[in-house]
Amino acid sequence: MNDKIKIIAGLIIFVAICLSPFFMGLGSDSNKGPDPVISETAKKKGKCILEKTEMAKQHMVILDQWRNSVVRDAQRVYTTKDGKRFDMSLSNTCLDCHDNKKEFCDRCHDYASVTPYCWDCHINPKEVK
Amino acid sequence: MNLNLLFSLAAILVLGCVGYFVPNAGLQMFFGVILPYIAVLTFLCGVIWRVMKWAKSPVPFRIPTTCGQQQSLPWIKQNKIDNPSTTTGVIIRMFFEIFLFRSLFRNTKAEIKDGDKISYEWEIFLWVGALAFHYSFLTVLVRHLRFFFEDTLLKEKLFFVGIIETLDGFFQIGLPIVLISGFVLLAAVLFLLSRRVLNPQVKYISLAADYFPLLLIAGIAATGLWMRYIERVDVTAIKQITLGIVSFNWTSIDVMKSVSGTFYLHLFFICTLLIYFPFSKLMHAAGVFLSPTRNLANNSRMVRHINPWNPEVKVHSYESYENDFREKMIEAGLPVDKES
Numbered sequence: 001m002n003d004k005i006k007i008i009a010g011l012i013i014f015v016a017i018c019l020s021p022f023f024m025g026l027g028s029d030s031n032k033g034p035d036p037v038i039s040e041t042a043k044k045k046g047k048c049i050l051e052k053t054e055m056a057k058q059h060m061v062i063l064d065q066w067r068n069s070v071v072r073d074a075q076r077v078y079t080t081k082d083g084k085r086f087d088m089s090l091s092n093t094c095l096d097c098h099d100n101k102k103e104f105c106d107r108c109h110d111y112a113s114v115t116p117y118c119w120d121c122h123i124n125p126k127e128v129k
Numbered sequence: 130m131n132l133n134l135l136f137s138l139a140a141i142l143v144l145g146c147v148g149y150f151v152p153n154a155g156l157q158m159f160f161g162v163i164l165p166y167i168a169v170l171t172f173l174c175g176v177i178w179r180v181m182k183w184a185k186s187p188v189p190f191r192i193p194t195t196c197g198q199q200q201s202l203p204w205i206k207q208n209k210i211d212n213p214s215t216t217t218g219v220i221i222r223m224f225f226e227i228f229l230f231r232s233l234f235r236n237t238k239a240e241i242k243d244g245d246k247i248s249y250e251w252e253i254f255l256w257v258g259a260l261a262f263h264y265s266f267l268t269v270l271v272r273h274l275r276f277f278f279e280d281t282l283l284k285e286k287l288f289f290v291g292i293i294e295t296l297d298g299f300f301q302i303g304l305p306i307v308l309i310s311g312f313v314l315l316a317a318v319l320f321l322l323s324r325r326v327l328n329p330q331v332k333y334i335s336l337a338a339d340y341f342p343l344l345l346i347a348g349i350a351a352t353g354l355w356m357r358y359i360e361r362v363d364v365t366a367i368k369q370i371t372l373g374i375v376s377f378n379w380t381s382i383d384v385m386k387s388v389s390g391t392f393y394l395h396l397f398f399i400c401t402l403l404i405y406f407p408f409s410k411l412m413h414a415a416g417v418f419l420s421p422t423r424n425l426a427n428n429s430r431m432v433r434h435i436n437p438w439n440p441e442v443k444v445h446s447y448e449s450y451e452n453d454f455r456e457k458m459i460e461a462g463l464p465v466d467k468e469s
Contacts, residue, residue: 031373
């Protein structure tokens, strides 16, 4: 059999697919990373419910726990380590200080191509439809 | 314990220690940027080299394995998929082989029963495990494209990545959403490994080259799950590194230092797999396309296949022989076809 042409064609397609991220990424400066903006309201408050590094890692877990706690147990109060109490609410508590979803939440989520399904149910109070 | 298994385990442990501890000793640049380039280059060149070596191998005649009735008289029903005589049949056969592992589906196991009777039983679990493993691995691979393309491109053109991720997280368990493929991948690879460890017959024929890739992929899957569900690494920093690699515009060393050792371990295992791939049994990924026992039509009784690189043979037909020696033959009284 002489299938060299077919084999080489297949190899070229394979190599092109493997290298496609390099072709598409060439010359881009997307390695800079996102720059989420802390809003003025949040800056005035000074402190979130956890430390910044903890929030970066844990915010989705906390939101999940809050949802389960509110929906299943009707338990709506979150107490921080230093005794402060917060209403468990994404739209009212989180977005109250972080009133800039576009510059805060979306910056990192978009950069990492994460599509959280918070907004399937919740709305951003600041967002005019 | 089996020496082959022990050797593979030791190799994984050594590689794991290197991948976890060494990058944090100030070698982030090497393990996070240079090694991935070396790995991708080795992988691609190695695959091309292996495939071209196969392409050069002579396949002068049709050697398909026939698993059914071949084309014969019109009243004998041909098995058109398992014994194809046309290109269409071959394409269908290859499709089933590549996408559904048809030949593995027929896997049997031999057992001695009632003391002296040998029995062959259909054994489907190897096929189930293989199917789960390969498809979950493919899903995981496609999902990882989100680290190698910018978001706008992913949303506009490569939307299948998002669709696959949504389907993968169909059950919407927890946050970050549990993506089933990762767990299926780890479970399937551990099942395939347990088969080689627990089944004495399979263990007997297993080599280090069988255990090592399974353990390596288990390591990749485990570190991946660990990063997503337990350690919760900084995804934006990791995407800065990966996008930096593909754009040849590397991210700052501070970002590279901020990422945890588990990421470097994961990356190091993947680089090992990429470098190991072309020189191992994992090349069955390309080999499945090039198996002459599968990709040739069984038409040996319809078409005369002449070896294309046969040298031209100088023949001396009887006619020309007689022309050369006619007079001498007549002289000796031998019968000839044509008198002078």
